[in-house]
Amino acid sequence: METLINIILLTFLAIIAIAITRIRHLLVTVVLTGMFSLLSASLLVSMDAVDVAFTEAAVGAGISTLLFLSVLALTSTEELAGNRKFSSIAFILVSITGAILIYGTLDIPKFGDPSAPVHHHIAERFIYESPDEIGVPNMVTSVLASYRGYDTLGETTVILTAGIGVLLLLGRGKQDKETD
Amino acid sequence: MEHHLVLRVIAKFIIPMILLFAFYVQFHGDYGPGGGFQAGVIFAAGFILHALIFGLDHTRKVLPPVVLRVTGALGLLLYLGTGLAGILLGGNYLDYNVFAADPISGQHLGILLIEMGVGITVASVMLSLFYIFAQP
Amino acid sequence: MNHVVDILSWSCLLAGAFFLLIGVIGLLRFPDFFTRLHAASVIETLGSLLIVTGLALQAEQALVIVKLILLIVFIMFTSPTAAHALAKAALHGKLEPVTSTEDNN
Amino acid sequence: MNKIPHALSLGISLALLWLLLSGHYTVLLLALGLGSVLLVVYLGRRMDVIDHEGHPIHLKFKPTLFYWVWLLKEIIIANIDVSRRILSLRSDISPTVVKVKSSQKTTVGRVIYANSITLTPGTVSMSIDDDLILVHALSAEGAAALDEGKMDRHISMIEEDY
Amino acid sequence: MFAAAMIAILLAMFMSLCRALLGPTLYDRLLAVNVLGTITVLFIAVFGFLTGRPEFLDIGLAYALINFIATIAVLKFFEYRDMGRATEEELDI
Numbered sequence: 001m002e003t004l005i006n007i008i009l010l011t012f013l014a015i016i017a018i019a020i021t022r023i024r025h026l027l028v029t030v031v032l033t034g035m036f037s038l039l040s041a042s043l044l045v046s047m048d049a050v051d052v053a054f055t056e057a058a059v060g061a062g063i064s065t066l067l068f069l070s071v072l073a074l075t076s077t078e079e080l081a082g083n084r085k086f087s088s089i090a091f092i093l094v095s096i097t098g099a100i101l102i103y104g105t106l107d108i109p110k111f112g113d114p115s116a117p118v119h120h121h122i123a124e125r126f127i128y129e130s131p132d133e134i135g136v137p138n139m140v141t142s143v144l145a146s147y148r149g150y151d152t153l154g155e156t157t158v159i160l161t162a163g164i165g166v167l168l169l170l171g172r173g174k175q176d177k178e179t180d
Numbered sequence: 181m182e183h184h185l186v187l188r189v190i191a192k193f194i195i196p197m198i199l200l201f202a203f204y205v206q207f208h209g210d211y212g213p214g215g216g217f218q219a220g221v222i223f224a225a226g227f228i229l230h231a232l233i234f235g236l237d238h239t240r241k242v243l244p245p246v247v248l249r250v251t252g253a254l255g256l257l258l259y260l261g262t263g264l265a266g267i268l269l270g271g272n273y274l275d276y277n278v279f280a281a282d283p284i285s286g287q288h289l290g291i292l293l294i295e296m297g298v299g300i301t302v303a304s305v306m307l308s309l310f311y312i313f314a315q316p
Numbered sequence: 317m318n319h320v321v322d323i324l325s326w327s328c329l330l331a332g333a334f335f336l337l338i339g340v341i342g343l344l345r346f347p348d349f350f351t352r353l354h355a356a357s358v359i360e361t362l363g364s365l366l367i368v369t370g371l372a373l374q375a376e377q378a379l380v381i382v383k384l385i386l387l388i389v390f391i392m393f394t395s396p397t398a399a400h401a402l403a404k405a406a407l408h409g410k411l412e413p414v415t416s417t418e419d420n421n
Numbered sequence: 422m423n424k425i426p427h428a429l430s431l432g433i434s435l436a437l438l439w440l441l442l443s444g445h446y447t448v449l450l451l452a453l454g455l456g457s458v459l460l461v462v463y464l465g466r467r468m469d470v471i472d473h474e475g476h477p478i479h480l481k482f483k484p485t486l487f488y489w490v491w492l493l494k495e496i497i498i499a500n501i502d503v504s505r506r507i508l509s510l511r512s513d514i515s516p517t518v519v520k521v522k523s524s525q526k527t528t529v530g531r532v533i534y535a536n537s538i539t540l541t542p543g544t545v546s547m548s549i550d551d552d553l554i555l556v557h558a559l560s561a562e563g564a565a566a567l568d569e570g571k572m573d574r575h576i577s578m579i580e581e582d583y
Numbered sequence: 584m585f586a587a588a589m590i591a592i593l594l595a596m597f598m599s600l601c602r603a604l605l606g607p608t609l610y611d612r613l614l615a616v617n618v619l620g621t622i623t624v625l626f627i628a629v630f631g632f633l634t635g636r637p638e639f640l641d642i643g644l645a646y647a648l649i650n651f652i653a654t655i656a657v658l659k660f661f662e663y664r665d666m667g668r669a670t671e672e673e674l675d676i
Binding site: 051135141142 | 212214228253274283287297301302304306310
Binding site for chain 4: 185186188189190191192193195196197199200201203204207208211230234238239242243
């Protein structure tokens with residue numbers, strides 16, 4: 001049942017992705033992106049990645065559409081009509097790359113395979129020791145905040161630096177206006 | 181004269197709930213899905229709704245951009261400070277076991293503190309980004 | 317007793333699924349935006365209400381029931397607001413509702 | 422206008438919401454909840470969202486409860502009606518735009534009226550202009566039923582005179 | 584029985600997707616996204632029960648609370664071309 005749901009949701013995602021690439025009107029693209037976010041949150045829930053799904057829900061519903069729209073307000077709502085001619089060289093190149101990538105996936109362990117190497121490195125220790133060592137019911141939090149505390153520190157730093165970067169790029173002229 | 185009446189009244193009603201829900205997500209990351217990042221984004225979303233309905237100028241008065249810049253850095257400092265406190269109390273960097281008599285409550289306290297740091301930083305950065313982009 | 321609750325919850329779930337499907341059929345079938353709004357509100361009111369009720373009858377913890385009730389209350393507050401905003405904006409965007417009668421102002 | 426009662430009542434309802442959501446009643450989490458509620462009330466006051474509009478404590482309690490039950494009944498009836506129209510082979514709709522008079526004296530009353538109209542399928546409120554609500558109805562019968570003003574009277578009843 | 588509800592939800596997702604792709608106006612697409620938001624909330628709730636772990640409801644609550652912000656933002660953009668202005672001034676409906 002869950003596999004079936006995953007496949008159906010992935011199909012929906014693919015349909016929307018194709019539509020987004022075909023549509024020129026950028027407002028429509030933003031709306032469809034919102035739809036993509038809703039469906040991928042559903043997919044993440046059905047794949048049992050609840051914390052990631054929560055992030056997707058919060059960011060997709062609260063922030064990302066807003067930021068897209070604000071960017072559109074600064075630029076334009078219509079995509080420029082670029083070169084849309086069919087190019088056979090590009091097509092062949094893309095097909096070969098795609099075929100290589102698909103060939104590469106053959107060596108990857110099956111989806112959800114419990115004997116995959118990644119599940120035997122350190123995850124086992126986290127899963128079995130976490131209730132005794134950390135004592136927090138949500139294991140994602142104990143991994144994120146305690147076992148992988150350095151990672152999360154790095155991520156938070158990245159968020160702050162990214163924010164500072166945007167503020168430096170876009171905030172300059174406005175800062176002056178503010179102090180006037 | 182008062183045009184978006186429905187939006188205004190419902191926003192007044194729902195904004196406090198969004199903010200409280202953000203705090204709920206922040207402090208219950210230990211027990212269910214959620215944590216600092218999600219909470220920060222939801223908190224920012226509450227303020228964004230306020231800016232959409234009542235105007236950016238009003239929101240900027242409630243939470244000035246300068247304050248956001250300070251709190252954004254403070255959140256990260258809280259994280260870093262929690263790590264340093266581990267060293268000062270005789271453990272390793274970001275080792276929470278030494279915060280309390282037994283490791284479990286020490287871990288609990290440490291996780292609470294760093295999640296708070298993450299939440300403050302994320303909320304501040306998200307709102308700053310929105311302010312910058314939305315300013316006409 | 318248990319069977320009664322089960323049957324009740326199953327019929328709620330089935331009825332909810334039924335109204336959900338009717339709503340989206342209306343969303344596809346109706347001729348213009350304003351009439352589609354009505355079809356959408358079938359999903360947002362009775363469809364979600366019945367499904368959430370069906371789930372609440374199956375829940376074992378009180379906390380889950382409380383959260384389901386909060387869920388439906390929030391939906392009941394936000395969805396008409398969004399629908400109203402949509403209708404208002406469509407009207408503002410010079411989208412003329414198709415009406416069957418001529419004298420409507 | 423005095424806003425203290427509104428802030429107090431908002432604080433109490435937010436605390437209730439926290440207790441309902443939380444499910445963990447340890448000292449630490451209750452203290453954090455109290456802090457959160459106080460912070461939200463403070464922010465709400467700064468945001469100007471705490472007043473008779475955002476937190477209508479002037480509504481009468483018993484009629485409000487009665488109104489919710491009545492509205493639920495109306496929603497179910499309207500849903501069945503709209504579903505019948507969706508499923509009928511030759512589309513049985515006659516979209517109509519009408520202006521409905523609202524007799525509520527406060528903005529909150531009007532918003533409740535407009536949202537109730539939207540919440541019952543078959544009618545959508547499109548804009549509010551003083552005491553006139555522009556409504557799009559799926560069928561002429563639905564518009565006529567709304568024009569009778571039964572819902573309007575129900576909502577006016579839950580408004581306290583003030 | 585949760586499975587039956589799940590099938591209906593997936594079908595409803597697909598059909599609202601169709602409405603979003605067909606349009607024809609931007610408002611129709613927005614309406615479809617709004618409906619999909621409600622359906623997603625139901626999906627999350629039903630999925631939690633389907634797999635016997637109904638603790639996913641917080642995500643549904645988050646959606647129920649903040650999903651309409653995006654709708655309002657798009658509408659506001661459509662009316663003003665700008666996110667920051669207050670909605671109460673100069674609107675000529």
